[in-house]
Amino acid sequence: MASAADQKAVPERREEVPEKREGPERREASLAPKGHPGPRAVRAEAPPEVWPGAPTPLGARYRVGPDGVAGTNFALWAGGAEAVELCLFTEAGRNGGETGAGETETRLPLTELTHEIWHGFVPGVRPGTRYGFRVHGRWDPWTGARWNPAKLLLDPYARAVDGDFALPPEVYGHVRDWPQQHIADTVRDDRDSAPYVPKGVVVHDDAPGDEWADDRRPKTPWADSVIYELHVKGFTQRHPGIPEELRGTYAGLAHPAAIGHLRRLGVTAVELLPVHQFAHEDHLLRRGLRNYWGYNSIGYFAPHAGYAATGTRGQQVAEFKAMVRALHAAGIEVILDVVYNHTAEAGERGPTLSLRGIDNRGYYRLPSDARRYTDYTGCGNTLHVVQPNVLRLITDSLRYWVTEMGVDGFRFDLAAALARSMHDVDMLSPFLAVIAQDPVLRRVKLIAEPWDVGNGGYQVGAFPPLWTEWNDRYRDAVRDFWRGALPDVRDLGYRLSGSSDLYAWGGRRPYASVNFITAHDGFTLRDLVSYEHKHNEANGEGNRDGTNDNRAWNCGAEGETDDAEVNALRRRQLRNLLTTLLVSTGVPMLVAGDEMGRTQGGNNNAYCQDSEVSWLDWSLLDDPSGAAAGLHRLTTRLLALRAAHPVLRRRAFFSGRPRDPDGLRDLAWFTPRGAEMTEEDWYAPASTLGLFLSGRDIPGRDERGERITDASFLTVLHAGHEERDFLLPGPPWARRYELVVDTAREEQDKPPGTVHEAGTAVRLPARSVLLFRVSDA
Numbered sequence: 006m007a008s009a010a011d012q013k014a015v016p017e018r019r020e021e022v023p024e025k026r027e028g029p030e031r032r033e034a035s036l037a038p039k040g041h042p043g044p045r046a047v048r049a050e051a052p053p054e055v056w057p058g059a060p061t062p063l064g065a066r067y068r069v070g071p072d073g074v075a076g077t078n079f080a081l082w083a084g085g086a087e088a089v090e091l092c093l094f095t096e097a098g099r100n101g102g103e104t105g106a107g108e109t110e111t112r113l114p115l116t117e118l119t120h121e122i123w124h125g126f127v128p129g130v131r132p133g134t135r136y137g138f139r140v141h142g143r144w145d146p147w148t149g150a151r152w153n154p155a156k157l158l159l160d161p162y163a164r165a166v167d168g169d170f171a172l173p174p175e176v177y178g179h180v181r182d183w184p185q186q187h188i189a190d191t192v193r194d195d196r197d198s199a200p201y202v203p204k205g206v207v208v209h210d211d212a213p214g215d216e217w218a219d220d221r222r223p224k225t226p227w228a229d230s231v232i233y234e235l236h237v238k239g240f241t242q243r244h245p246g247i248p249e250e251l252r253g254t255y256a257g258l259a260h261p262a263a264i265g266h267l268r269r270l271g272v273t274a275v276e277l278l279p280v281h282q283f284a285h286e287d288h289l290l291r292r293g294l295r296n297y298w299g300y301n302s303i304g305y306f307a308p309h310a311g312y313a314a315t316g317t318r319g320q321q322v323a324e325f326k327a328m329v330r331a332l333h334a335a336g337i338e339v340i341l342d343v344v345y346n347h348t349a350e351a352g353e354r355g356p357t358l359s360l361r362g363i364d365n366r367g368y369y370r371l372p373s374d375a376r377r378y379t380d381y382t383g384c385g386n387t388l389h390v391v392q393p394n395v396l397r398l399i400t401d402s403l404r405y406w407v408t409e410m411g412v413d414g415f416r417f418d419l420a421a422a423l424a425r426s427m428h429d430v431d432m433l434s435p436f437l438a439v440i441a442q443d444p445v446l447r448r449v450k451l452i453a454e455p456w457d458v459g460n461g462g463y464q465v466g467a468f469p470p471l472w473t474e475w476n477d478r479y480r481d482a483v484r485d486f487w488r489g490a491l492p493d494v495r496d497l498g499y500r501l502s503g504s505s506d507l508y509a510w511g512g513r514r515p516y517a518s519v520n521f522i523t524a525h526d527g528f529t530l531r532d533l534v535s536y537e538h539k540h541n542e543a544n545g546e547g548n549r550d551g552t553n554d555n556r557a558w559n560c561g562a563e564g565e566t567d568d569a570e571v572n573a574l575r576r577r578q579l580r581n582l583l584t585t586l587l588v589s590t591g592v593p594m595l596v597a598g599d600e601m602g603r604t605q606g607g608n609n610n611a612y613c614q615d616s617e618v619s620w621l622d623w624s625l626l627d628d629p630s631g632a633a634a635g636l637h638r639l640t641t642r643l644l645a646l647r648a649a650h651p652v653l654r655r656r657a658f659f660s661g662r663p664r665d666p667d668g669l670r671d672l673a674w675f676t677p678r679g680a681e682m683t684e685e686d687w688y689a690p691a692s693t694l695g696l697f698l699s700g701r702d703i704p705g706r707d708e709r710g711e712r713i714t715d716a717s718f719l720t721v722l723h724a725g726h727e728e729r730d731f732l733l734p735g736p737p738w739a740r741r742y743e744l745v746v747d748t749a750r751e752e753q754d755k756p757p758g759t760v761h762e763a764g765t766a767v768r769l770p771a772r773s774v775l776l777f778r779v780s781d782a
Contacts, residue, residue, distance in 0.1 A: 075128070085367060088141035091136060134207045136160070139155075148366075158363055190354050227450070231274070231595070233594075240597050250314060279302060279342050282307040340413060341414075346418060381422040381457045403446055412449075424464070425457075474518065479521065486724055490556070495688065501585075524596060526610070581722075588653060650700070659671050717738075730767070741760055
């Protein structure tokens with residue numbers, strides 16, 4: 006919303022905004038400055054016939070119509086519109102002449118209106134045809150009305166998009182360079198945007214190669230899941246085993262070289278950074294940058310065309326499906342990071358690309374000053390999810406990606422914005438209620454980023470039982486422990502054991518917590534131990550972007566260094582952080598490249614770095630020092646250990662009590678003295694903590710109804726800067742302990758295998774993790 010100062014700067018409407026005129030004359034009047042051309046010419050040849058068609062499904066659907074005539078049905082919800090034109094495009098040399106932009110545009114009025122849906126069936130329109138809409142209505146930004154038929158609009162239901170979004174002045178519904186900038190967004194720009202914007206593409210529902218008969222969804226239980234967050238382009242762009250023409254694409258991710266890395270590592274799901282069609286922001290394009298992450302969606306049904314190797318006239322759909330099938334065949338689920346909280350149209354000064362021009366007041370949350378936008382996202386606008394047709398758009402999109410594109414789940418960016426009712430976050434909101442009862446969506450993996458930037462937006466632990474959540478309190482506690490910043494270990498104890506303080510309600514389980522130490526947003530794992538301050542100068546924003554709350558420790562030098570001791574300590578800290586993550590209760594999430602020590606040079610907000618800053622450097626695995634390879638081997642060993650032992654993948658919270666009268670408590674905590682922790686110990690400063698997980702006391706039964714038993718494990722975390730002794734607990738806890746992980750060791754290709762008698766002291770190296778498997782308990 007505008008500040009009070011901004012509002013005072015806006016003059017009275019009658020002084021600088023042309024007087025309102027009623028009817029069609031006012032609707033089509035140009036408010037553009039002198040010298041701006043009006044709409045471009047359109048060919049006057051006889052247009053194709055438009056039959057009534059059907060109002061459902063929304064979007065463009067190729068089918069056989071009346072009398073066996075093939076064509077495409079088009080349907081668009083535009084609640085407040087006064088007229089809608091379907092615009093079909095052919096290139097010069099195809100089906101006739103050309104316009105100044107080198108293509109022919111045919112405009113067809115959609116005259117059928119059913120329940121606010123404009124629709125029509127056009128015989129002869131086949132898959133591969135490019136199209137868009139022009140929507141007529143009032144231009145009155147002061148009341149939120151921003152219809153402008155000079156702007157070609159992308160179908161919200163377009164399942165493929167051809168072309169890229171540049172942002173010249175013509176794609177703005179208002180006159181961007183109006184001399185009086187404080188009212189520029191209220192002056193309509195009548196220049197035609199069609200030559201400058203991508204078009205939707207009609208897609209064949211049953212194209213060859215789309216068959217799913219041989220697809221087998223892995224359906225990995227939540228407790229057994231390990232998530233690997235990756236970027237389609239960044240993961241594949243520099244991979245030497247992927248053919249050059251496939252790098253950076255869906256086909257590249259489906260290549261055996263890419264899938265082989267995932268399988269050897271042992272992850273069960275990839276979480277793809279946004280693959281919905283997205284646009285680049287104007288401020289980035291002016292600086293020669295691009296939106297690399299893709300959190301700027303504009304097409305919720307279309308795979309981003311920039312990641313397609315085979316073409317953008319619908320081929321990207323089949324290529325995406327083939328990628329999903331290849332990952333499924335390898336036992337790997339596909340989770341999409343989705344951005345339904347805002348769109349690429351930004352605030353009132355943003356471009357008119359789709360929803361703004363279709364029905365601005367229907368799609369976006371507007372405050373009492375309807376010229377502005379309610380912004381719970383920090384991106385200029387917020388979708389009005391309470392509106393039934395906006396909710397329909399989102400849920401139709403989600404179902405499409407599950408049923409037709411084969412994905413297995415979603416991570417919802419700024420999910421708290423979707424859970425808002427009229428203003429406040431509401432866990433009984435329409436969005437959450439619809440998801441909970443939907444027979445398709447309630448069965449897939451649902452992950453919330455449980456916050457937004459509005460008041461009351463921080464909702465970690467508050468989402469209903471169907472959901473899992475990114476647990477940033479886990480991230481903060483683990484980072485603080487290993488940099489020596491925790492005042493005591495109470496919070497760490499909760500985080501390591503599944504965060505029962507956050508999730509043990511309403512039938513939720515430990516896997517409601519997605520544990521992570523790094524994510525796409527922030528430092529990489531290597532940068533977390535190499536930098537204390539962000540270094541985002543390459544983003545062109547004066548290093549003002551990105552968080553200052555990094556909770557990082559550079560181990561004694563800022564950035565890259567030749568100091569051997571500092572580098573050795575950093576490698577140890579990487580092993581400490583990874584080991585902590587992978588032995589914690591909950592669902593671990595790794596970020597692509599962290600297992601090989603990827604760096605972004607201290608950039609903690611690389612959203613605009615579509616470059617080697619963000620792309621994975623696979624040559625790290627060939628480093629003669631073997632540092633990256635050793636880290637990779639440790640990660641692989643830990644994931645294999647986790648997969649083999651259900652005690653590390655608990656499906657229920659710890660009780661702290663024995664299951665049987667002669668059993669052990671399922672969870673116990675120890676001090677370096679080998680004694681169980683007391684209440685006083687939890688409140689005292691500590692750098693050493695022992696965690697005992699009993700494999701004999703696992704609740705639940707397997708698929709055959711048999712009791713689940715496993716080995717027991719003792720994890721000792723020591724964040725102190727000096728060595729110290731730790732007394733291994735004696736009977737009844739154990740008789741012997743076999744050391745399986747020692748992060749102080751550089752070589753991690755196999756377990757140490759050392760066996761220690763219970764009741765003896767082991768020497769803890771400075772800043773290290775020792776993981777013991779109990780033998781002869």
